[in-house]
Amino acid sequence: MKMLKAKRLIPLFAALVLLMGVVSTASAQEYGTFSVDEIAFAIDNFVMFICAVLVLFMQAGFALVESGFNSGKNTINILFKNLMDLSIGATLYYLIGYGLMYPGFAEGSAGILGFGQVGIPDGTLASAVEGGYLPLPQVDFLFQVAFAATAATIVSGAVAGRMQFRAYMIYTAVLTGLIYPIAGSWKWGGGWLDALGFYDFAGSLIVHALGGFAGLAGAIFLGARIGRFNKDGSANPMPGHNITSATLGVFILLIGWFGFNPGSVLAMTGEGATIAVVITAVNTLLAACTGAFAAMICSLFIIGKPDISFALNGMLAGLVGITANADSVSNSSALIIGLVAGVIVVGAMVLLEKLRIDDPVGAWPVHGACGIWGGIATALFSDVATLGAQLTGSVVYAAWGFGTMAIVFAAMKAAGILRVSEEEELEGLDLSEHGAINYPEFVSGD
Amino acid sequence: MLDITTTLEQNNGADRLSIPFIAHVECNQLVNRGPHFQIPVRASYTGMKKTYSVEVSGFRLTTEHVNNVPTLIERLMEGVTRLGRIPHYVFIARDAGVVYPVYTIDDEVLAPTPYGPLFQHIELAVVRKRLGDYLHDIKVLGAKGRTDKFHVRGVDRHTLQLVRPIFYLKKRDVTKEDDFWAPVFRSKEGGHIYAYAASDRREAVIDSGKEVLVLHNLVANVLKDDGRLTNKFDLRPDRLFAEMWEQLKATLIDNGDELTVSGVSIPIYTAADGVTIGLEARLDEERYSLFLGGDIDGVREQAAADFARRGIGV
Incomplete structure (x- = not known):
């Protein structure tokens, strides 16, 4: 055979x-x-295209992680949200976001609602190459839209199990159409943070911290799931329904991150770009591995046994931590950055429990707290930015993500469209929001 | 899927009309019970219609055909088995008609809820309180203080039928993390009474009522070794059945002394080992609770503290 x-x-x-x-x-x-x-030119664009596809594939990873870490009664809802934040996000990012984020990227662009923004520039291929359009805007759009969808989908985990579907659609539209592109323009669009010397290679802060802090706002305004906390303040575990799915999701995210980080070099040909890509790739892997290891050790101290959910979040924490600096730190620094991220994520999870904030998948600990760490680590382990610039960027992105989305969530709460009813939550969002059951064979009539 | 073999045997005992069959169940895959179980198959009549019912850990299924009984038992066993374990206890709310299985793994007691939180703590009492609060919140038990209370039942290790506690060993109050509350059961064979404490089953041989204090002493010592009890008299035998109390009383010396604490009369007895015992008769429940002390003042302190916690005489 x-x-x-x-x-x-x-x-x-x-x-x-x-x-x-x-x-x-x-x-x-x-x-x-x-x-x-x-x-x-073709190779660079092809690599970018593959990296964009890898980052888009991360949507599958997020969907599996979030659904696996949550109750089986909310599976369809979570998968659906992940599907729609990409669908809505990509459309709005095409219509509005890309133009906001990269003003004047293409000659003759029309700003907001500038559909030509993502068109292949006029003229011959030679003019495109000479004009510095590397990668092509179409490919770059694919790559960047995946980042925008990632920022939105991070929130999904933090609000799982109790947010109305329509509320999710609204915040996704606002985040991908406005909040994320504006934040991105400050650095990657050549804005004021870029001028300040702030550095964020692939988005520890711009993508992950923004999404993580937006998720934190969502978790706070929604309140905890029913039964998550006892009257004495202690927390009850709300076991995920499928750790296999969550683990597969983390592996998919790990693979996707090789598009996220190495792809952010934006080129493959030429000695400098090739070296940057492979260093970035190795750093990405090392930080992921030490992150998982550190979190696993922390779980040993906290609960006495190695806990896979800690380790899975530790791997993601390491990945988030290295994202801001994967191109500019040494391999050994990447090991340390991941290690520290693995400890930070556990500490942040414990902190949330103490504060009685219910973040079902640990979106803020992974993306928010470790996104900040990634930004600061850039100053500590490389010379591409000063600590002052990185701290400024950290505060700005955390505040922007939390503050803007807090307004959105508060408005929806005031309008009564943020959280599902108690009955709907207990019944499960699959049934109450979508009239469907993911695991009908497990439903008994008694 | 559990690998279960069930065979039915005619019951020739005196109770054969109500229990016409005994199901002999073999299951090698349980880590805390088995592998042999004898589950009674009960018969009931509604007019001319006869039905058979089987119960496992408080969950019951019925059928009109006795041939279906093995399938029902397999379904029930599958349904209550978690992590290779049959429940040690169940919590029952009668009016709401709900039964929640409770499992023990190492030191911890766990009560899972369908699609909801997992209540997990070293103490059964804390799990009971938190699960009760949750079920009140989601209105399964109705408004707190007005409707259902959770009752604890043991699960017999051989028949998987529910067994009622004959009394409790308690160190109150349960809002504190280190408090203790364990139901005490009589073993099926009738030779022992037992409770689970400090990760193990603690037994005392039935000896004309003396076993109450023997088990109390045993559990108090393991809790002290665990650092969860400093004064062994803080642990008290609570809610003894009348029959149990009468047996114990026969082994005690009645000096005719009596305390009055917060308006409640407490007759005083002395055990053979010199321990002073105060009796609180809970006549409304036909249960009897004991306060223990090194002397009569120790009993007074224990009673005063407990009455204050319960709001008696305040």
Whole structure:
């Protein structure tokens, strides 16, 4: 059987060898109608495209993590929210967000509602290359929209199990259409934080801390799930219904992060870019691993046994912590950044419990607290930014994410559309919000 | 899926009309019970219609055909087994008609709720209080203080039927994390009384009523070893059945002394080992609670503290 499969692969290998031969020939001389620059252009955009797809794939990871860490009665609701924050987010980011975030990115752009913003620039490919459009705006849009969706979907975990579906749609629209693009423009759009010397390579603060603090606002305004806290202030575990799903989700996020961070180099060809990509990739992995390890050790101290939910969040914490600086710190620094993130995430989870704030998946500990750590670690472990600039950026993004979304959540609460009723919450959001059951075979009539 | 083998045997005992069959159940996959169980199959009649019912840990299913009984038992066993364990206890709210299984893993007591929180603590009393609060909040038990109270029942290790506590060992009050509250049961064989404390089953051989104080002493000592009790008299036997109290009383010396604390009369007795015992008769429940002390003043202190907690005489 294995021999048969190997035989089938022979034509594929032959085609690859042929392609490599073509590329190597082209590097020495012009091949057909493709120049070396054109091939480099194609490779850069292709890598960006793959990275964008990887980051989009993170939506699947978030969906699995959040649904796995929550009750089975809310599974459809959580999956649905993850589907819709991408759908609504991508549409609004296309219509509004991208133009807000990258003002004047494409020549002749029309600002808000500038549909041409993400069109391939006029002119020949040569003019595009000469004009510095690397990557192409279409590819860049794919990459950036995935970041916007990530910022929105982080909140989903914090508000799981009790937020109305329509409220989720509203905040998603506001976050992806306005809040995130404006925040992104301050750095990645060449805004005031960029001028201040603030550095955030791939979005520890711009994406993760923003989403994490927005999620914290949601968790506070919603209040805890019924039964999460006792009258004496102690917390009850609300066990997730599928740790297999949550674990698979974290592995998908880990893989997706290799699009998130290395993709943020925005190029692959050229010695500098190639080295940056691989350093970034290795740093990403190292921080993820030490984050998981540190959180696992913390769980040993806290509950006496290695706890997988701690370790899973630890891995995500390490990833968030390294995102701001994956291109600019050494491998050994990445180990430390991940290690510290793994401790911070556990501390932040304990802190939330003490404060009686119910964040079902630990969105704020992972993305908020460790996003801040990533920003500060950039100043501590590299020379790309000062501590002052990083602290400023940390405060700004935390306050912006929390403050703006607090207004949105408060308004929805006042309008009575934020939280589902007690009956609906107990019944489960799958049934009450969508009229569907994810696990009908588990429902008994008595 | 549990691997369960069930065979039915005709019951030839005196109770064969109400329990026509005994189901012999084999299950090797439970970590805390088994592998052999003998579950009674009860028969009931409604007019000409005869139905069979089986109960496992307080959960009951019925059928009109005795051939279906093994399937019902498998469903019940599957339903109550969590983490390879049959419940040690169940909490029952009669009016609401709800039964919540309670499991023990190592030192901890766990009460899961369907799709909801998991109540988990070292003390059964704390789990009971928190679960009760939650069920009041979600209106399963109705308004607090006016409707259902949770009653604890043990699960017999051989028949998986519910057993009523014959008394409790308590160190109040339960709002404190280190308090203790354990129901005491009579073993099915009838030779022991037992309670679970400090991660293990603690037993005392039935000996004309003396077993109450023997078990009290045993549990008090393990709690002291655990650092959860400093004065063994802070742990008290509570809500003894009348029959249990009468047996114990026969082993005590009645000096004719009596205390009055907060308006409540407390007759005083002395045990053979010199422990002074004050009796609080809870006549409305036909239960009897004891205050223990090294002397009569010790009993007075215990009674005063408990009455103050309960708001008696305030």
